[in-house]
Amino acid sequence: AQSVAQPEDQVNVAEGNPLTVKCTYSVSGNPYLFWYVQYPNRGLQFLLKYITGDNLVKGSYGFEAEFNKSQTSFHLKKPSALVSDSALYFCAVRDIPTSGTYKYIFGTGTRLKVLA
Amino acid sequence: DVKVTQSSRYLVKRTGEKVFLECVQDMDHENMFWYRQDPGLGLRLIYFSYDVKMKEKGDIPEGYSVSREKKERFSLILESASTNQTSMYLCASSLVPYYEQYFGPGTRLTVT
Numbered sequence: 001a002q003s004v005a006q007p008e009d010q011v012n013v014a015e016g017n018p019l020t021v022k023c024t025y026s027v028s029g030n031p032y033l034f035w036y037v038q039y040p041n042r043g044l045q046f047l048l049k050y051i052t053g054d055n056l057v058k059g060s061y062g063f064e065a066e067f068n069k070s071q072t073s074f075h076l077k078k079p080s081a082l083v084s085d086s087a088l089y090f091c092a093v094r095d096i097p098t099s100g101t102y103k104y105i106f107g108t109g110t111r112l113k114v115l116a
Numbered sequence: 117d118v119k120v121t122q123s124s125r126y127l128v129k130r131t132g133e134k135v136f137l138e139c140v141q142d143m144d145h146e147n148m149f150w151y152r153q154d155p156g157l158g159l160r161l162i163y164f165s166y167d168v169k170m171k172e173k174g175d176i177p178e179g180y181s182v183s184r185e186k187k188e189r190f191s192l193i194l195e196s197a198s199t200n201q202t203s204m205y206l207c208a209s210s211l212v213p214y215y216e217q218y219f220g221p222g223t224r225l226t227v228t
Contacts, residue, residue: 032214043120043206043219044159051215090158094214103174103213106151108158 002027004093006107013081014115021076021110023091032094033074034104035065039087047089050074061085081114088112119143120220122207128226135194137223139207147213148190150174150182153204153222165190166213197227 004025013019025031032051036044048059055067065076076089091107123138141148147166151159151174161174163182171182179201183191190209194201204224208217 034216036219041125041222043221044208044217046216046218049216103161103164104217106159108156 002093002095002105004091004105004107006089006091006110008110009108010111010113012113012115015083016080019078019081019085019112019114021089021091021112023074023076023107024072025074025091025093026072027093027095031074033065033067034092035059035063035074035076036090036092037061037087038090038109044090047076081112083114083116086112086114120207120209120218122205122220122223124223125221126224126226128228129194129197130228131198133194133197133227135197135225135227137192137194137205137207137225139190139192139220140188141190141207141209141218142188143209143211143218144187145209145211145218146187147210148184149208149210149217150180150190150192151206151208152176153206159206162192164213194225197225199227201225202227 034049035047038044048057050057050067058064088109090109092104095103120141129135149164150162153159160176165171165184181193204222206222207220210217
């Protein structure tokens with residue numbers, strides 16, 4: 001069965017340091033992978049996606065993610081964290097059903113806390 | 117920019133009431149989705165619709181129904197609200213069903 005895992009409930013990082021939020025997935029076939037961010041009391045905002053092509057994907061607000069097929073991972077990264085990056089981050093993968101229509105599977109979310 | 121709006125940010129209802137949550141998108145997207153978000157569980161798909169009057173059950177449809185009479189509007193209905201339906205409800209739309217989704221601000225529903 002298709003699945004996506006975010007192994008860390010919370011990540012703390014000092015402002016100015018690089019940050020990584022981890023995501024691993026399990027799908028049959030080629031994955032479509034996504035990252036979203038949720039600020040307090042807001043809906044989710046799309047950050048970036050990997051469909052095909054270059055393994056390093058650049059997105060909004062200076063974020064990037066690296067697709068690693070051998071490790072089945074799609075970690076979110078940023079070279080220098082800002083306090084304003086503090087939010088809840090969700091990884092998602094396209095489900096490839098045996099029948100019916102495609103849908104997403106979301107991870108459980110990782111809370112990023114950037115400390116001043 | 118895509119805009120997805122939801123009718124209420126906060127809602128308090130009593131057990132047994134019929135509850136309507138409305139969602140409107142302004143980008144002519146074919147696909148619309150309803151999720152509920154609970155701490156530690158992430159987002160779970162309740163229903164989605166890939167065309168007017170078309171709908172498909174998601175992972176947790178029990179206790180919910182939906183209506184899509186117009187392309188821009190997708191409604192979630194709780195037929196008889198129960199306390200275990202207290203949650204954050206998020207609506208989303210997308211041009212292609214398995215590409216990026218655009219979310220509304222959410223409705224935090226409390227059932228007492």
